[in-house]
Amino acid sequence: MGAGQDEAVRVGITPAGTMSLVRGHHREILRRLGSALPAGTEPACLHPGLVWAATSGDAADPAHVAELAGALADAGLMPPLEHLTPGGPDALPDWCRWGTGRLLADIRQTHGIGEADFGAPDLTEGIAHLAAARATLRRVWPEAALEMDLLIRVIVHVQGGAFRSATLRPTFGAIYLGSSSVASTPAAFEALLHETGHHALYLRNFFATLVTNGDLMISHPLRPDPRPVSGAVHAAHVLARMAHGLARWAAEPTAPAEVATRRDDALRRLRGTIEALEPAAEWTDDGRRYFDDLLHWEKELTTAHQP
Numbered sequence: 001m002g003a004g005q006d007e008a009v010r011v012g013i014t015p016a017g018t019m020s021l022v023r024g025h026h027r028e029i030l031r032r033l034g035s036a037l038p039a040g041t042e043p044a045c046l047h048p049g050l051v052w053a054a055t056s057g058d059a060a061d062p063a064h065v066a067e068l069a070g071a072l073a074d075a076g077l078m079p080p081l082e083h084l085t086p087g088g089p090d091a092l093p094d095w096c097r098w099g100t101g102r103l104l105a106d107i108r109q110t111h112g113i114g115e116a117d118f119g120a121p122d123l124t125e126g127i128a129h130l131a132a133a134r135a136t137l138r139r140v141w142p143e144a145a146l147e148m149d150l151l152i153r154v155i156v157h158v159q160g161g162a163f164r165s166a167t168l169r170p171t172f173g174a175i176y177l178g179s180s181s182v183a184s185t186p187a188a189f190e191a192l193l194h195e196t197g198h199h200a201l202y203l204r205n206f207f208a209t210l211v212t213n214g215d216l217m218i219s220h221p222l223r224p225d226p227r228p229v230s231g232a233v234h235a236a237h238v239l240a241r242m243a244h245g246l247a248r249w250a251a252e253p254t255a256p257a258e259v260a261t262r263r264d265d266a267l268r269r270l271r272g273t274i275e276a277l278e279p280a281a282e283w284t285d286d287g288r289r290y291f292d293d294l295l296h297w298e299k300e301l302t303t304a305h306q307p
Contacts, residue, residue: 008208009289011240011297013143013200021203022077022150028206029054036065043072045079047153048174052095055170061094078149083127084156096156099171107160123157126182130155133188140248144241148192151199157182165191167198175199186246186258190266193245197238210287218280221272229281232273239270240297247301267305270298 007017026046030037032054037043043050049068053060072079086092086100138145153173163178175195182188204210214230221235246263249255274295283291 005207008204009210009286010293011237011290012293013147015143015146018143018147018150018200021207025203025206033065033069036060036062037069038066041066041069041073043069044075045072045077045150045153046173047072048099048171049093049095051172052098052170056095056098064093079153081152082154083123084154085123086156086158095171096154096174099168099174099176100156100158102168103158103163103166103176104160106166107163126157126177126179126188129182129185129188130192132185133192136185136189136249137192137245140252141245144193144196144245147200148196151196151203152192165195167195167202169202172199172202184256184258186249186256186262189249189259190242190246190262193242194238197241198234200241201234201237204290208286208290209284210290211281211283213280213282216280218276220276221269229277232277233281236270236273236277236294239266239273240294240301242266243270243301244297247305263305267298267301271302274298 005020007014007021029046029051030042033050036053047068049064050072053065084090084092084096086096092100134145134148137148151173152175154175156174156176157179158176159179165178165181166176168174168176175191177191177195180187181191210233211229214228214233216229217226218229218232219226220232227235243263243266246259246266250260250263277291281287281291
């Protein structure tokens with residue numbers, strides 16, 4: 001895979017490496033869909049509906065898969081973002097109902113919040129903050145903006161008490177954002193880096209195994225409850241991405257004070273997550289290369305922004 005194989009074992013982003021990983025993942029999802037795709041029709045990009053259909057077996061509606069694949073045939077690699085709202089007037093596709101159902105179950109388990117608190121937020125300000133955050137990301141870290149445009153097809157806006165944001169591997173290509181994640185432009189900027197970071201690591205995991213004890217439960221600063229080692233690796237990856245992107249923005253004289261505050265919080269939590277991983281994770285050879293790169297990122301970021 002060349003550039004993609006190198007990209008699979010590092011935290012950072014190169015356009016060539018990202019494109020290589022995306023193309024390899026695309027080919028595999030189309031292979032899994034097989035006869036579900038209309039003859040002579042190949043989607044130009046992936047979509048959470050197609051990824052879910054490729055992984056959910058009989059749960060996917062063949063007619064919807066065919067319709068979606070046809071609609072994406074001429075969409076190009078980076079079509080415009082879609083915005084969906086559970087609890088709104090429009091019917092949701094099966095993949096989105098499944099995803100929001102999983103999130104609601106997790107919210108209830110973690111926070112004890114009832115279904116009445118899981119609804120449709122007002123999107124007006126949130127979408128404006130997301131647009132401003134995306135424009136800022138293109139300016140301060142264009143490689144991350146390209147990665148986001150290649151990986152993220154749909155933003156699902158949900159309102160569920162303490163819920164902030166999520167990515168679910170079976171609906172790869174969709175990110176789920178709560179109201180607090182789009183309450184300001186810095187919040188939206190951080191959320192986009194966070195959830196695109198999860199997508200980026202899922203993509204890397206598709207080609208490289210990083211740990212051999214991913215199911216071992218440990219605690220880390222991104223979740224209130226114990227999570228598997230594999231989840232802590234995800235936490236470290238996204239925190240490093242968040243800290244780096246926020247540091248780039250904070251370096252601009254006009255950056256809001258909130259940006260530096262979020263950067264410092266991400267760095268603090270990154271250090272805590274690394275400390276949780278160091279005695280617990282059992283790394284493969286690829287994983288050791290990845291973790292060494294993560295430690296290098298953390299050292300550089302910490303050194304540059306020590307008080």
